[in-house]
Amino acid sequence: MSSYLLTHVIKGRSALIVPISAKQRTLGVIAIVWVSEENRFSDFDVQLLNGISSQVAVALEKDRLAAEVLRLRRELNDARAGERIIGGVVLHDEGNGEYYVHRLFIAPDFQKQGAASQALASIEATFPARRWTLHTPHLSDDNHRFYERRGYRKFGEVRLDEPGLPEGFLLFHYEKIMPPQAGEG
16 A cells, blocks of 8 residues: 555655654654655665654654543542542651651531541551650640540640740640550550
């Protein structure tokens, strides 16, 4: 078919055809055709067309990957339609089976609905800690009750005398010791 096109349709006498390939797949070809027999392709012509072919392959692959990213983004958005992030948890692995809850935050319109309890229970079940610790401001009575109802106990406090904080500002230290797992002493 290609030789028929070259000789009968294009009426070419000399052709240089280079594949456009990416990841062991041929995506297409680039062809240069001379109509007269006198013109021959040099080594430079071959190298140049191979270089152009490589650049076209890179561009096509980038376009394919960009389209794939957009498709995945749309798929994720469709899967999450109507959902929103309502909070988060920032943890720090202190080592030796100890984790520090740096932040636990829930959007105001989702507070007092069990989201924080679910988040805390989930992280405690997910991470193999033997001891959890956290700090919470001394004026946050709701936080104190929340953590105490979930098995945390106050074990200390620290006074912070920093610019921007009220005079006498305290952070209460809380901890929760987890029961030993099966097989632990």
